[in-house]
Amino acid sequence: MDILIYSPDGKTAAYETGLAEHLPQANIRGWQPGDTAPADYLVLWKPNAEVLQPREGLKAIFNLGAGVDGVLGPHGDGVQRLPAGVPLVRLEDAGMADQMAQYVSAATLRYFRRLDEFEAQQAQRQWKFQKPNRLADFPVAVLGYGTLGAHVARALKTFGFAVRAWSRSERHDDSGIALHHGEAGFDACVSGARVLVNLLPLTPQTVDILDANLFARLAHGAFLINVARGAHLVEADLLTALDSGQIAGATLDVFRTEPLPPDHPFWRAPRVSITPHISALTLRDETVAQIAGKIAALARGEAITGIVDLARGY
Ligand code: NAP
Ligand code: GLV
Numbered sequence: 001m002d003i004l005i006y007s008p009d010g011k012t013a014a015y016e017t018g019l020a021e022h023l024p025q026a027n028i029r030g031w032q033p034g035d036t037a038p039a040d041y042l043v044l045w046k047p048n049a050e051v052l053q054p055r056e057g058l059k060a061i062f063n064l065g066a067g068v069d070g071v072l073g074p075h076g077d078g079v080q081r082l083p084a085g086v087p088l089v090r091l092e093d094a095g096m097a098d099q100m101a102q103y104v105s106a107a108t109l110r111y112f113r114r115l116d117e118f119e120a121q122q123a124q125r126q127w128k129f130q131k132p133n134r135l136a137d138f139p140v141a142v143l144g145y146g147t148l149g150a151h152v153a154r155a156l157k158t159f160g161f162a163v164r165a166w167s168r169s170e171r172h173d174d175s176g177i178a179l180h181h182g183e184a185g186f187d188a189c190v191s192g193a194r195v196l197v198n199l200l201p202l203t204p205q206t207v208d209i210l211d212a213n214l215f216a217r218l219a220h221g222a223f224l225i226n227v228a229r230g231a232h233l234v235e236a237d238l239l240t241a242l243d244s245g246q247i248a249g250a251t252l253d254v255f256r257t258e259p260l261p262p263d264h265p266f267w268r269a270p271r272v273s274i275t276p277h278i279s280a281l282t283l284r285d286e287t288v289a290q291i292a293g294k295i296a297a298l299a300r301g302e303a304i305t306g307i308v309d310l311a312r313g314y
Contacts, residue, residue, distance in 0.1 A: 001023070001025065001026045001027070001040045001041070001295070001299065002026070002027045002028075002029075002037075002038060002039045002040050002041075002057070003019060003023070003026050003027070003028045003029075003039065003040065003041045003042075003043060003295070004029055004030075004031055004035065004037075004039035004041070004042050004043070004051075004055075005019075005028065005029070005030050005031065005042075005043045005044065006030075006031040006042065006043070006044040006045070006047050006048075006051045007030075007044070007045055007064075008045065008046050008048075010030070012030030012031070013030065014284055015043060015064075015284065015288060016028045016029070016030055018284055018285065018288035019043070019288055019291070019292055021288075022288060022289065022292030022293075022296075023292050023295060023296065026295075031044075031051050033050070035051075036050075036053055036055070037055075038055055038056035038057045038058075039055050039057065039058060040057050040058065040059050041058075041059060041060055041061075041062065041295055041298075042055070042058065042060075042061040042062065043061075043062045043064065043291060044061065044062070044063065044064060044071075045063065045064040045065060045070060045282075046070035046071075047070075047071060049081055052081045052082060052083065053083075054083040054084075055083065058083055058086050059086070059298060060086060060087050060088075060089055060294075060295075060298060061082070061083075061086055061087070061088045061089065062089045062291045062294070062295075063088060063089065063090045063091065063308075064091065064282055064287060065090070065091055065282055066090055066091050066092070066093075066096060066147065066148065066201075066280075067090070067201055067202060067228070067229060067314075068088060068090050068201070068308050068313075068314065069201065069202035069203075069229060069231075069313075071088060072088075072308075072310070072313055074202050074203075074204070074207050074229075074231045075204050075207070076203060076204050076313045079310050079313075082310070087307045087308075088307070088308040088310065089291075089294060089304065089306045089307055089308065090306050090308055090314075091282065091287060091290065091291075091306070092147055092290070092305060092306045093147050093148075093151075094282070094283060094286040094287045094289075094290045095283040095286040095287075096147075096148060096280035096281070096282070096283070097147060097148050097151035097152075097280070098151070099279065099280040099281065100148045100151065100152050100199070100227060100279055100280040101151050101152050101154075101155035102155075103227060103253070103275075103279040103280070104152045104155070104156065104197055104225055104227060104279070105152075105155050105156060105159065107223075107225045107251040107273070108140060108156060108159075108161070108195050108197075108223075108225065109159065110251075111195065111223045111248075111249060112133050112135075112138055112159075112161075112195075113132075113133070114130045114132070114133065116249055116271070116273075117130055118130070120270075135160045135161060135162070136162075137194060137219075138161060138162075138194045138195065139161070139162045139163075139164065139192060139193050139194055139195075139219075140153075140156050140161045140162070140163050140164070140193060140194070140195040140196075140197065141163075141164045141165070141166070141189050141190045141193035141195070141196050141197070141218075142156070142163060142164070142165040142166070142177075142197045142199060143165075143166050143189070143190075143196070143197065143198045143199060143200050143209070143228075144165075144166070144167065144198070144199035144200040144201070144228065145165040145166065145167040145171055145177075145179065146167070146199070146201075148199050148280065149165060149167075149197075149199035149200075150165070150173075150175075152197060152199060153165045153175070153177045154175055154177070156197075157175065157176060157177060161195075162178070163176075163177045163178070164177065164178040164179075164180060164188075164189045164190075164193065165177050165178070165179055165180070165189065166180050166181065166185060166186060166189040166190075167179070167180075167181045168181060168182065168205075168312075169181055169182075170182075187217065190214060190217050190218060191217050191218075192217075192218070192219050193218050193219060193222060194218070194219045194221075194222050194223065195222065195223045195224075195225065196210075196214075196218055196222060196223070196224050196225065197225045197227070198210060198224075198225070198226045198227065198228045198232055198233075199227060199228050200228050200232060201228070201229075201313065201314035202228065202229040202231055202232060203312065203313035203314055204313065205313075206232060207231050207232065208231070208232070208233075208234050209232050210224065210226060210232050210233040210234065210237075210238070211234040211237045212234070212237040212240065212241065215237060215238070215241040215246050215247055216246065218246070218247075220245065220246055221245060221246070221247075221248040222246070222247055222248065223247070223248055223249045223250065223251070224238065224247055224249075224250040224251070224252075225250075225251045226250070226251070226252050226253065226254060227253045227254065227279040227280070228254060229254050230252075230254045230255035230256040230257070230258065231256055232254075233252070233256070235256065235265075235266070238250060238272075239265060239269065242269060242271055242272070247271075248271065249271040249272070249273070250269075250271065250272050250273070251272075251273045251275075252266065252272060252273070252274055252275075253274075253275045253276075253277055253278065253279040254277055254279075255277075258276075258277055259276065260274065260276075294306070
């Protein structure tokens, strides 16, 4: 079996070694410009058009992340670049759900416990009491109740937050999270929320969803935590909402342009906290184990999970 690995920075050696440990019989190679040779499996992140050219024998394409917008594009038109009939498989958790729960819990608790305000006071050498927030005044809305969103929502619930979540299709469970779905359920999920967490995939339906219209539905002085994709956020609308106080603070891990350009206004916005797309990293050992397990299952003729529905875009 031939496995071809592509990374935009050309650094594929660690994945080659990792996959070889799980699949010792496989011929594994990193992609080089001009490589149009047959491959049974492609393992990639943000591919160029050349690597996606139809390839003899190709059985599946594995995306080295949960979000497939780097393959399909924010408007879904990248689907035309994919070889017809070859399944695109995304990462499912692979150690990202725990990382995401840690990151979002830390950001939510920082706002709830007013640590952002105490940090600002410390910079002024100010010793000043701040009235504690009440859980009852801090409903949290999580957009996306999939692999990551559901795990994050449950983690937040353990701290006593009233958590609501939003998905495309109807979901039921016994988590105690208020579940909403579809366009009809959007308002009930976000209205009056004090913290808004975005964990949606980037699709034509969700691009620009974090906009002035949504911010206006939140509680005054709400907090935004965007850990999904930069193109979900209308950046100018966030800056306006921060100016008006409608949004009191934002924790942003993802941006329309990454790395965030040095002259971007977010760097200077005092109530914007920035991290460089690290909220849930692709962990190599877990990722390699998951992909190798699925390749082995496909080779045995078994069904696998995590196949992207190209019509839905995630
Ligand atoms: P997932 O399992 O596919 O979950 C996606 C969730 O979003 C599902 O609940 C889905 O609804 C919902 N959804 C999709 N389109 C919707 C729409 N139009 N309206 C309402 N709900 C919609 O994905 P995941 O593994 O949790 O990952 C989510 C995203 O996180 C990824 O796509 C990626 O962009 C981002 N991410 C970021 C990082 C980082 O480091 N910053 C790391 C990993 C992932 P259904 O349940 O009905 O399908
Ligand atoms: C990272 O952003 C991912 O989609 O896995």
